Amino acid sequence: MLVTFPHMGSAYVTLKALLEDLGVDVLVPPPCTKRTLELGTKYAPELACLPLKINIGNYIESLEKGADTIVMAGGCGPCRFGYYAEVQREILKDLGYRFEMVVLERPQGNVRDFIDRISLLTGGKSIFRVISAIKRATGVSIEMDNLERLGWEVRPREIKKGSASSLMKSFHSEVHGVKGTREINSLIRDYRRRMEQVETADEDILKIGIVGEIYTVIEPFVSIGIAEKLGDLGVEVDKSITLSYWIVNHLIKEALHMHDKREIEEAAKPYLKNFVGGHGQESIANTVIYKKKCYDGVIQLLPFTCMPEIVAQSILPRVSHDHDIPAMTLVLDEMTGEAGYLTRLEAFVDLIKRKKEMARDHEKKLLSRG
Amino acid sequence: MKPRVGIPRALLYYNYYPMWKEFFERLGAEIVLSELTNKKILDDGVNCSVDDACLPIKLFHGHVIDLKDRVDFLFIPRLISVQRSEYICPKFCGLPDMVVSLVNDLPTVIDVTVNMRNNNSSLRKAVLDAGRYITGDVVRIYSAYKSSLQKLHEFQRKMEEGLTPLEAMHGGKPSSFKEGIKIGLIGHPYNIYDNYASMDIIRKIRGRGIGIITQDMIRESEIDRIAKTFPKAMFWSFGKKIMAASEYLIDEKKVEGIIYMVAFGCGLDALVGDLVERRVRKKGVPFCLITIDEHTGEAGIDTRVEAFLDMLEWRNASKCW
Numbered sequence: 001m002l003v004t005f006p007h008m009g010s011a012y013v014t015l016k017a018l019l020e021d022l023g024v025d026v027l028v029p030p031p032c033t034k035r036t037l038e039l040g041t042k043y044a045p046e047l048a049c050l051p052l053k054i055n056i057g058n059y060i061e062s063l064e065k066g067a068d069t070i071v072m073a074g075g076c077g078p079c080r081f082g083y084y085a086e087v088q089r090e091i092l093k094d095l096g097y098r099f100e101m102v103v104l105e106r107p108q109g110n111v112r113d114f115i116d117r118i119s120l121l122t123g124g125k126s127i128f129r130v131i132s133a134i135k136r137a138t139g140v141s142i143e144m145d146n147l148e149r150l151g152w153e154v155r156p157r158e159i160k161k162g163s164a165s166s167l168m169k170s171f172h173s174e175v176h177g178v179k180g181t182r183e184i185n186s187l188i189r190d191y192r193r194r195m196e197q198v199e200t201a202d203e204d205i206l207k208i209g210i211v212g213e214i215y216t217v218i219e220p221f222v223s224i225g226i227a228e229k230l231g232d233l234g235v236e237v238d239k240s241i242t243l244s245y246w247i248v249n250h251l252i253k254e255a256l257h258m259h260d261k262r263e264i265e266e267a268a269k270p271y272l273k274n275f276v277g278g279h280g281q282e283s284i285a286n287t288v289i290y291k292k293k294c295y296d297g298v299i300q301l302l303p304f305t306c307m308p309e310i311v312a313q314s315i316l317p318r319v320s321h322d323h324d325i326p327a328m329t330l331v332l333d334e335m336t337g338e339a340g341y342l343t344r345l346e347a348f349v350d351l352i353k354r355k356k357e358m359a360r361d362h363e364k365k366l367l368s369r370g
Numbered sequence: 371m372k373p374r375v376g377i378p379r380a381l382l383y384y385n386y387y388p389m390w391k392e393f394f395e396r397l398g399a400e401i402v403l404s405e406l407t408n409k410k411i412l413d414d415g416v417n418c419s420v421d422d423a424c425l426p427i428k429l430f431h432g433h434v435i436d437l438k439d440r441v442d443f444l445f446i447p448r449l450i451s452v453q454r455s456e457y458i459c460p461k462f463c464g465l466p467d468m469v470v471s472l473v474n475d476l477p478t479v480i481d482v483t484v485n486m487r488n489n490n491s492s493l494r495k496a497v498l499d500a501g502r503y504i505t506g507d508v509v510r511i512y513s514a515y516k517s518s519l520q521k522l523h524e525f526q527r528k529m530e531e532g533l534t535p536l537e538a539m540h541g542g543k544p545s546s547f548k549e550g551i552k553i554g555l556i557g558h559p560y561n562i563y564d565n566y567a568s569m570d571i572i573r574k575i576r577g578r579g580i581g582i583i584t585q586d587m588i589r590e591s592e593i594d595r596i597a598k599t600f601p602k603a604m605f606w607s608f609g610k611k612i613m614a615a616s617e618y619l620i621d622e623k624k625v626e627g628i629i630y631m632v633a634f635g636c637g638l639d640a641l642v643g644d645l646v647e648r649r650v651r652k653k654g655v656p657f658c659l660i661t662i663d664e665h666t667g668e669a670g671i672d673t674r675v676e677a678f679l680d681m682l683e684w685r686n687a688s689k690c691w
Contacts, residue, residue, distance in 0.1 A: 045641065045643065045644035046640075047639070048641060076455070077605030078606065086601060087645060103602075271471065273466075273481075273483075274448060275463065276461075276463040276464040277457070277463065280464065302422075304422065305640065307459060307460040307637040310422050310461065311464035313420050314468040315464070315471040317471070318471045
């Protein structure tokens with residue numbers, strides 16, 4: 001059995017660590033490329049959202065390399081993600097691929113069924129071993145997110161341009177050579193130290209918060225590396241949704257009924273009173289929260305036809321107006337061209353830079369008068 | 371003067387209007403409907419909503435704009451779930467919020483939440499909340515709700531006899547297409563029954579002497595029976611109905627072919643449509659997918675529908691030989 005899974009940014013690091021700890025043979029899918037996207041676009045329904053298409057591309061590229069089992073997450077609506085696995089299975093079967101698809105989703109009443117699916121993967125290892133491996137893998141996801149976050153902080157401030165990006169690049173090539181949570185964790189920590197040593201200039205820089213649909217926020221291939229692009233433009237970014245956030249809040253806490261959504265619900269309440277699936281409510285709430293944290297702007301990312309984020313997109317202009325925080329929405333699909341995209345990013349950064357300067361000038365005037 | 375409650379003729383109007391009408395009229399309100407969908411409503415809707423919204427959502431905004439200056443209240447319920455473990459669609463969960471953000475100068479919006487995903491108690495609360503906008507008399511609200519529920523069941527029964535929602539609302543008679551070709555016309559009710567959005571497809575098909583069966587004309591028990599056989603429970607109520615209906619119509623040999631009408635930008639239809647198409651094609655039944663959007667040219671749709679119907683007729687004729 002050779003197990004594969006779809007790509008989502010650095011999520012593969014966590015998944016690889018988890019499966020390796022469980023003694024499963026893993027095939028990390030090749031990184032997303034134009035071919036991945038082309039394969040996905042060719043076989044997926046035309047109006048399906050972009051993540052579904054890229055997943056299909058990932059699967060095909062992995063199956064070509066000999067994988068025979070696909071692990072995929074599931075859900076129970078109302079976002080389309082919950083039905084991804086069903087559609088993807090049908091598509092691949094009709095294409096003639098032979099494979100097994102293991103869908104991991106929160107058990108709907110039938111816990112036995114969930115445990116069966118896991119032991120199908122792990123070859124009947126005890127459930128305690130599985131749980132402890134999940135715990136360790138969660139740790140990896142947190143470490144990984146911290147490393148990336150450090151990169152977003154360092155990039156706009158680094159003196160030698162490109163240092164942070166080249167460190168991340170070399171991390172991703174080295175991680176393939178190590179196995180299991182322990183080795184991976186120590187590699188991450190090693191890179192964290194090296195990242196901390198990158199020489200930076202202490203400047204007052206712009207800060208942009210990124211909200212939106214989880215896949216487009218996390219996978220740099222579809223957002224054309226928005227965090228790096230903004231970093232190179234001298235902007236520090238923060239992503240409101242990360243893999244560890246999703247694992248900790250949606251997988252673990254929700255299963256234990258401990259997920260506390262009050263902060264999100266309170267912040268979104270004047271604009272969006274209800275959960276709309278995916279992270280639509282979070283997009284609205286986090287825009288408000290970013291303003292409170294003195295960010296200079298917010299960018300919303302969503303794949304074309306994403307239902308929850310369209311609700312958020314409809315409401316965002318009002319939030320942006322009421323809270324005086326510039327917000328821009330970028331809709332991503334297989335047609336997204338890099339040049340047009342960059343122009344919009346640069347224009348947005350110029351705009352918030354100017355806004356900040358004007359506010360500062362205004363303040364100075366008031367002070368000199370006073 | 372009676373309070374005027376505005377109901378946009380869009381989205382779930384086609385599923386629940388007789389119920390809403392009875393409810394508010396029993397409470398002493400006057401119902402005001404938006405105009406039938408027309409060019410102006412479409413343009414207003416397109417102009418005020420975000421580009422990426424689907425056609426039905428844009429139309430809904432257009433209907434709200436048409437109504438808002440003529441009424442005291444606008445009825446925009448937030449229907450999250452109408453059946454256990456199911457949803458309608460993410461956009462319905464945030465519908466009132468979208469309208470309030472995008473349309474200015476609205477009258478009071480009757481925004482009540484129906485979420486029967488986990489239990490039915492939210493329905494009772496929603497009914498009370500909605501009624502309180504009109505009257506404080508709880509007993510009256512309950513009795514209005516009871517009789518409105520009766521109206522809803524009557525309405526649904528009429529549809530099961532083969533009437534479209536509009537015919538059922540206006541006291542039409544079951545169509546007389548007992549013999550001859552029948553096709554399944556499936557899709558979200560607000561796409562297939564809105565004569566402007568659907569380019570009058572029902573009249574065009576029937577005009578050729580061909581009968582139609584929509585998913586709403588199939589008994590609920592049949593839908594549920596088939597839905598239980600899906601490998602994974604379908605968590606969208608409309609999606610479930612559409613998938614189960616197409617399967618039922620083919621397995622029971624009720625129809626010669628299926629037309630599935632989808633709206634551009636509809637997230638459900640993108641996935642459900644693909645699943646249905648794969649299943650229908652495997653069973654060798656003619657299938658036609660028609661996508662409608664704000665630009666749809668009527669001539670193009672006509673040509674496709676006519677070609678599809680011609681093909682069915684030939685197929686049927688050659689079978690007789």
